[in-house]
Amino acid sequence: xxxxxxxxxxxxxxxxxLTARGQEALWLSNLPPxxxxxEIRASGMHKLSSISAGRGQVQIVxxxxxxxxxxxxxxxxxxxxxxxxxxxxxxxGELQTCGVDSTKTFKEPGFRNPVEGYYNxxxxxxxxxxxxxxxxxxxxELLNHACRNGHKAVDEKIRPHIYPEVIPLxxxxxxxxxxxLHFFVSSGDKLxxxxxxxxxxxxxALVTFxxxxxxQKTIRSNLxxxxxxxxxxxxxxxxxxxxxxxxxxxxxVAEYTEEQGGEYKGQAYRYTHYTATLSDGYYPSKIxxxxxxxxxxxxxxxxxxxxxxxxxxxxxxxxIYKELKWTKA
Amino acid sequence: MNNLxxxxxxxxxxxxxxxxxxxxxxxxxxxxxxxIHIGTSIPTFxxxxxxxCPGTCYLISAQHQLHNTWSDLFGFxxxxxxxxxxxxxxxxxxxxxxxxxxxxxxxTIQDWITKLRNFLGVKFSRYDExxxxxxxxxxxxxxxxxxxxxxGMSNSLLGLPLFSHDLSAPFCQICPGRVITPLFxxxxxxxxxxxxxxxxxxxxxxxxxxLALFFIGSFFKKRFFCFFCPMSALHFLFSxxxxxxxxxxxxxxxxxxxxxxxxxxxxxAIAEDLEHTYMVxxxxxxxxxxxxxxxxxxxxxxxxxxxxxxxxxxxxxxKRNLHLDHEMQNPSNQSNNEDITKNDxxxxx
Numbered sequence: 244x245x246x247x248x249x250x251x252x253x254x255x256x257x258x259x260x261l262t263a264r265g266q267e268a269l270w271l272s273n274l275p276p277x278x279x280x281x282e283i284r285a286s287g288m289h290k291l292s293s294i295s296a297g298r299g300q301v302q303i304v305x306x307x308x309x310x311x312x313x314x315x316x317x318x319x320x321x322x323x324x325x326x327x328x329x330x331x332x333x334x335x336g337e338l339q340t341c342g343v344d345s346t347k348t349f350k351e352p353g354f355r356n357p358v359e360g361y362y363n364x365x366x367x368x369x370x371x372x373x374x375x376x377x378x379x380x381x382x383x384e385l386l387n388h389a390c391r392n393g394h395k396a397v398d399e400k401i402r403p404h405i406y407p408e409v410i411p412l413x414x415x416x417x418x419x420x421x422x423x424l425h426f427f428v429s430s431g432d433k434l435x436x437x438x439x440x441x442x443x444x445x446x447x448a449l450v451t452f453x454x455x456x457x458x459q460k461t462i463r464s465n466l467x468x469x470x471x472x473x474x475x476x477x478x479x480x481x482x483x484x485x486x487x488x489x490x491x492x493x494x495x496v497a498e499y500t501e502e503q504g505g506e507y508k509g510q511a512y513r514y515t516h517y518t519a520t521l522s523d524g525y526y527p528s529k530i531x532x533x534x535x536x537x538x539x540x541x542x543x544x545x546x547x548x549x550x551x552x553x554x555x556x557x558x559x560x561x562x563i564y565k566e567l568k569w570t571k572a
Numbered sequence: 573m574n575n576l577x578x579x580x581x582x583x584x585x586x587x588x589x590x591x592x593x594x595x596x597x598x599x600x601x602x603x604x605x606x607x608i609h610i611g612t613s614i615p616t617f618x619x620x621x622x623x624x625c626p627g628t629c630y631l632i633s634a635q636h637q638l639h640n641t642w643s644d645l646f647g648f649x650x651x652x653x654x655x656x657x658x659x660x661x662x663x664x665x666x667x668x669x670x671x672x673x674x675x676x677x678x679x680t681i682q683d684w685i686t687k688l689r690n691f692l693g694v695k696f697s698r699y700d701e702x703x704x705x706x707x708x709x710x711x712x713x714x715x716x717x718x719x720x721x722x723x724g725m726s727n728s729l730l731g732l733p734l735f736s737h738d739l740s741a742p743f744c745q746i747c748p749g750r751v752i753t754p755l756f757x758x759x760x761x762x763x764x765x766x767x768x769x770x771x772x773x774x775x776x777x778x779x780x781x782x783l784a785l786f787f788i789g790s791f792f793k794k795r796f797f798c799f800f801c802p803m804s805a806l807h808f809l810f811s812x813x814x815x816x817x818x819x820x821x822x823x824x825x826x827x828x829x830x831x832x833x834x835x836x837x838x839x840x841a842i843a844e845d846l847e848h849t850y851m852v853x854x855x856x857x858x859x860x861x862x863x864x865x866x867x868x869x870x871x872x873x874x875x876x877x878x879x880x881x882x883x884x885x886x887x888x889x890x891k892r893n894l895h896l897d898h899e900m901q902n903p904s905n906q907s908n909n910e911d912i913t914k915n916d917x918x919x920x921x
Contacts, residue, residue: 299648390636394620394628395609421623487768488737532772533764538780541765545784553697553792 267309268496269319269368270520271383275306276318276349286357288388288425290490290524296355302342304353305364305383313455313494313522319350327368330409334360334387334400357387359424360400365410371510375500380412380519388424397423407442412517414438414450414497417469430476430491430528435469436521438497444468448499455491455525464497476528485532490524577880582888585864589674593683596675600625601756613659615807616671617678621744621762622753629749630660631718631803635741638722661810668814669807672798673857678749682790682797686836689791697793698838707799708855715802718743738771743802745775748786794836799855808854815877818858822846824871831862831872842872864892 273292275283286293286301296302307319307327321343329352331341341364343352352364366381384403401422405413417435419426428434434452438445450470451461458477464470474493496518503515599608600618603626610618610627618627637653638645645653664671672679689696699707721742724735744750751762765780766772789796798804825846832843837855842862845851851872852858863872866884873883 390612390628390633393612398607423623485768487766487772529761529764532768533766533776535760535764537765537767538763538776541777541780542763542784545781546788549784549788550791553788557695557697 266372266377266379266518268311268494268518268520269307269309269324269366269379269381270316270494270496270522271305271352271364271366271381272308272316272318272492272522273305273383273385273524274492275304278348279306286387288390289386289427291357291385291387294353300356302353302355303357303362303385303387304351305385307350307352307366307381311451311453311459311494311496312457313453313492314457321345321347321350324350324368327366330363330365330367330406332363332365332404332406334358334362334404336404336406357385359388359392361386361402361404363404363406365406367410369507371507371512374511374513376503376505376507376512376515378411378515378517380410380414380517382410382414382519382521384416384521384523386424394424400424401426403437405439405442407439412438412440412445412448412497412499412519414495414519414521416495416521416523428474428493428523428525430474430525431530432525433471433473434493434495435471436464436495436497438464438468438470438499438519440499440517445499448497451496451498453494453496455493470497474525476531480527480531485527487527487529487532490526492522492524494520494522496520577883578885578887580881581883581885582891583882584892585860585882589859592674593680597677597680600627600675600677601753603627611659611663613656613663615660615664616676616803617747617749617753619677619747619749619753621750622757623759624757625753629803630656631747631806632741632744634660635718635722635743638719639725639740641726644726664807664810665814666816668811668816668858669804669852669856670816670858671807672801672804673859676803676857677753678786678797678801679795679857681752682786682795683836685787685790686794694791699793701840704838704840710800711802711805711854714743714800715805718802736769736771738769738775742775746779746782748779748783748797751779751783752786794838795857798837798857804857805854811852811854812850814852816858816881817875818851818856818860818863819849819873819875820845820851821849821871821873824868826868828867830865830867834861834865836861865889 275292282294283292284294285291286303291303292305293301293303307324308316309319310316327350329341329343331339331352331354333339339354341352341354343350352366354362354364362385364383364385368379370377386401401418401424403415403418405415407413415437417437436450438448438450444466445468446464446466448464449461450464451459452472453459454474454477456478458475460472462470462472498516498518500514500516502513504511504513506512601622602624603610604624608626612628612633613630614627615630618625618629620628620632633656637649637656640649644650667674686696720729721735721739723729724732725737725739726734728734754760754762764776766776786797820842822845827843829843832838832840835842836859837857839853839855841853842851858874860874860882863874863882863884866872867886867889869885871884874881
């Protein structure tokens, strides 16, 4: 009994985020529900879900999902969160219309006719429960790229953008050194998430990382507001079944509670609990389906065969030197 | 003007070419470090698999753009294809096939391999006339496949089922540039065998085979890969309207054969053809070594929009003679194939 009490107290004291938990995380997903599969087309190199918006126009769409189970998370219905706010920022930082069709069954935020670069799509949902204001920020960083549009100013296009004046807690995946418009996260990669609040790094926030197959790891952000996690390969398919084009999805959930009271829609609260989520796709690790050693071995074998073949051919064609001597009779 | 022309005609174009090639190589391999961007329709190998490449070879752009349905190709995507194609042609027209001889990084690497062979004293090979004629068709076949396969991935060709998406950019999958150019920035990610499915396995193994052929072939045969390069075939389609031209005055030619002997790709017509004036053949890379090696005044002439750029002169020939490829002066460095060629030719004659 006493032990349980200590455990409960320690949780209350050292994991403030947990006190405010009890709500399922909301996140934006690129995967359509089964009912919408047939209408959806993959747009651009990063296969963003898109639907036709008539006259050659396309609308990139995302779906709001809830829960930490990436594989089976429920899709949020339009009626479930009627007061959610949506923000969509273009790669140039302009706030765009974020169309959410209220006639649709599911919550489907999106934007039309994307240009090249990263779009930031946010959904903010607030509610008060007990004495805590829950602020859920679901974020999607959506890279739109097609090679036919060229590869100018790559560094500028892939740079992450944040909007602290509107978004209270930002979670961003740090870009790696050689990242370009063709970059895809793969199993085995180290991912770093940067957390910031009002443009300042947020330390000691809990970040829970979940892979497609359910492996989870919870870490705290450091002084720079960074949380690093290795996207481990948590499934092992026989190589014959490996599909290098299959996109898996991860989910990162950052949580942070602060003693910030106030009133929201007539309800007073003492604490504010922020949850920021970010989900993106990843491919199987290259080492699952490709081999450098095989390539080197084959290269050596082919080189020896070709080189040997040329040497043999040359030797065969060489005329034996014959010295002819004439002696005067 | 005459003095300037004389100075150029007496110049060592091979040395100029060597410097130009090194600069072009540095630009096309490392230009990305300087944030240089020169477009997506470059008429030479500028491989985007090398992350620091400042541009994109037109072949990869074309293959991507052709991977579309007929309706898309004749619709808004057709405009993108046309824009890329016109840009490619306009860029190509400026220096004609000198893109191969002066700019192409794969060509430069092959020239370095040739220098290594020279240094090691290994004999080089030439194709006999029959092999030359047969093998030169391969690049046109590759060019046709390069167009048909991407089309067949989105459209049924002659009632055939759609080709696998794993054949995307088919030529790039077997192009040695995809593996070699990233190696110069320390990236080995393209040197692999992909075991995902039979198509990827075959294509990646074929890529490794072509890579081995590239290195071993260009060690024994100068500019070995250029002979099979579909970019060279594509160039040739527009070569006759290009601004930079190589012309020959047949009446000045004594058929000494110097031009043929120094030709890296072994074009015999440059020495034997006395009727035609335009001398840029499908395998020619406009290196202008033939002009340099020609001892007759104005026999061979490179001109840009009819303005003479570099002409063969007796004076220039004798001034440069010491710098000429030592293989030309030392026939013993050539493989027996050449002797056989001569014998075969004499038999046919």
